[in-house]
Amino acid sequence: MSGSGPARRDRWARFVPAGYSGLLAAVIAGPLLGPGYLLLRDAVSTPRSYMTDSALGLGDAAARAVPQDALLAALSPFVDGGLIVKTILLVALWAAGYGAAVLAMELLRVSTGPQLVAVTVAMWNPYVAERLLQGHWSLLTGYAALPWTALAAYRIRTRRSITSGATSRRKPPTAEATEGSATVTAEHPKMRAPSGAAADQGTIIGTDCGKKSAFRSSAVGSWAALTGCFAVAGLTPTGALLAGCTAVVLVGRRNLLGTLALLLATSAPWLTATALSGAGSDPSDPAGIAAFAARAEPALGTLGALAGLGGIWNADSVPDSRTTPLALIATVLLLALVAIGIRTTAGIKTGVTRRRADDVESDIATTHSAQPDVATSRDDAACAGGIDRAALQVRRGLLVLAAFAVVLPAVGATSWGMSGMEWLVARMPGAGLLRDTQKYVALAMPAYVLCAAAGCRAIAVRCTANAAATSSRTPAMTLTATGLIALLMLPLFDVAWGVGGALRPVHYPVGWQRVAERIDGPGDVAVLPGGMFRQFPYSGKVAVLDPAPRMLPRDVLQTGELPVHGRTVAGEGARARKVENALLHGDSAQRLGELGVGWVLVERTTPGPLGESKTTLAQLDSVYADTQLALYRVPDATDHFKQSQSTHRVVAYAAHILWAGLLVGGLLLAAIVRPRPNR
Structure with a gap:
């Protein structure tokens, strides 16, 4: 007792x-x-994500968010995406x-x-x-x-x-050698205890560990x-x-x-995506x-x-x-x-x-x-x-x-x-x-x-x-x-409470959901103003990544260009750069269609370059508009950029399934067959 x-x-x-x-x-x-949802600089969580090519890492930009985006796209139809990220x-x-x-x-x-x-x-x-x-x-x-x-x-x-x-070829340590020194455990099968008084003095350094199984x-x-x-x-x-x-x-x-x-x-997910998309094959x-x-x-x-x-x-x-x-x-x-x-x-x-x-x-x-x-x-x-x-x-x-x-x-x-x-x-x-x-x-x-x-x-x-x-x-x-x-x-x-309160949830306007529901046709999405970072009234004073790529059911074209310390670091999105330049220069709707664009989203409450985009928008069909967002359809848009990627998507899906299987299987097997601590 x-x-x-x-x-x-x-x-x-x-x-x-x-x-x-x-x-x-x-x-x-x-x-x-x-x-609410996490929206702070590079962190973007949304109520629902979609299994787009970008989520699989097959977009124009390098596969930096793979397989996290695919994981959120797979789970968010069943569990709120913001809750998944916070968990x-x-x-x-x-x-x-x-x-x-x-x-x-x-x-x-x-x-x-x-x-x-x-x-x-x-x-x-x-x-x-x-x-x-x-x-x-x-x-x-x-x-x-x-x-x-x-x-x-x-x-x-x-x-x-x-x-x-395996065993040491040296002699077992004596009591004097072990005092305040090596931790001698009792799990090595080849270590046998000496007999007599030596054992009483603490020179036993191991016992049989049991069956090999x-x-x-x-x-x-x-x-x-x-x-x-x-x-x-x-x-x-x-x-x-x-x-x-x-x-x-x-x-x-x-x-x-x-x-x-x-x-x-x-x-496998990001290695496969890099090999298939070619976005990571060019030097940075x-x-x-x-x-x-x-x-x-x-x-x-x-x-x-x-x-x-x-x-x-x-x-x-x-x-x-x-x-x-x-x-x-x-x-x-x-x-x-x-x-x-x-x-x-x-x-x-x-x-x-x-x-x-x-x-x-x-x-x-x-x-x-x-x-x-x-x-x-x-x-x-x-x-x-x-x-x-x-x-x-x-x-x-x-x-x-x-x-x-x-x-x-x-x-x-x-x-x-x-x-x-x-x-x-x-x-x-x-x-x-x-x-x-x-x-x-x-x-x-x-x-x-x-x-x-x-x-x-x-x-x-x-x-x-x-x-x-x-x-x-x-x-x-x-x-x-x-x-x-x-x-x-x-x-x-100030690490406490969201690093001084900076880490706080935000709430998206209902317009985002309505825009996502109306994108039901072919073609990728181009976004205005130009650039990847936004500063919305509801996101605070810090510039945040545009949530559109994770909020919308079609691929959103992004250049990958990063503004850092007054300079711009070039990204990998070559087609996205062409699309952005076409919008800012007021090119025709036909030119957007040739580049695989089927939709244009204007985010009205964030600063950024608009150029001569009014000329292009006037040629498009208005689908939705409110004080926050405006959505336009490009006439006669097609998915000709997607047709050649069907095989790539199959391979990317297989790589993600392999990763998910190893994740779940590895953790479950480790929990079932728990390794005994080495004491």
Whole structure:
């Protein structure tokens, strides 16, 4: 009976990080819990989307929103599209935090307090705030998948070493070697306990793991989890690259081929769309390199901003706190905590003994809480079993990945770095995916959360060691974790409630629905005024992407041109550019028909160039008009541009079905055949 209380507390402690992650997600995205739609810069959600060629990635522009647009088009006839986007965003925020806690628990064996610090670092940081303000809700799904991808890669690496009977050739560590050093687990089949007094001194380093079938089942679950992570991250091409880089670095050489095959399969929608449409086959505009380079922040410079998980190219997509000295304070606090924990994460020997660490870690929510913390030297790591070696290699791999994720974007923001990137994108098709280099700072997040968790534990250990009057062990960790969470959150106070209220739902005029109902004939849709960005009375002061492509049942032609810092970065929409020029120059309705245009939508309440479009509109049939929108039909329009794409659509559908199958199947199989944590 005496052990029932601690056991019950341990079981409940497992749910604390999940609940805390949900609380932070609600605090961050709180305004979106109400009715309405997300319409902020690049984020566009609508009540209903349609399975157009553009949604499949077969339009004129590059397939940047594939397969997210197809997913919304498939689900929005049954569930409101705005609700789908808000749900995905909230789940992504929650998954990022909870994944950080699980990763820290499994790779570092930390207790609840350090796990909560890891959750805070993963969710409450400039990267999340800036990408929310930029409207990159789908990119955050790739960000959220990173800790889970690292965890799946670790488990795959571990299972392979177990099933292959891998074991160290060195002698088992003695009690003196293990004190305050390597976490020695009891799952390696080749590790046998020494007899006699040596066993009583803690030199037992492993036991038989059971039947091989159990390991095979666990391996299936690990691969299924990696498949699900790839599919979730693959909601956008950049997310797929983030998860792919993480897995490739961590899974080990023997698992590399299978990992790459899974990555290609889950990336099939945008890879297929790029190959079929040809939009991504041409080099990108080199002007985009300077426009999207990482940006320096006050008193930090570019490298400091990136190291603090900030530095987005758009100064308007930055929380107000990052424009004040608070940016420096927040970055120093974060990096100090990371620096304290980096030695433990990297497995470098420290002076902390096993007994002292166990005193502080009494509240750990596993039956293996009495194990030492981490491998603390290369020799100790080599002496540990395959699982511990894998954990150490994964942790070190994440640290190396974090270093590259911070340094390379900083190099890319220098004059010679930008020159090199301009040369690359001008000659290599598809290299435009790399122009927003600050996106890839997300790769540093898994290492940061591990270092933060280890740093929290190290601080608590030191405080306990120096406080002779401290008799209770749990309060020391609780106070340390609470203090660190407060220090991390306060300098970034405006991350709360939709990043200072900027992330709020909007309500579309009823005219949008009426226009969509009246587009019932052939031909694509051209939109006036020219350009892709709008500023409606109901969308606030921030320019937003035109919702027409996701609101209307026909393809909406867009040039892909992006206005950035007073310059224009060219897009891939060659036919859309011809159509826009024809409208602005007042060309004939016949010319629009030749270009495959069947409809012209005029958005009356947003600024933008109209040119001589009145001349062209006078030749068209008026179908609908109100104070917000006006719709015109082009006489004798045809779908001759669509007829040659029937085969392409079949292939694109197949690629999307493959992705959806891997997404649902991977997540379900991972949930059914849950990999046992490597403890």
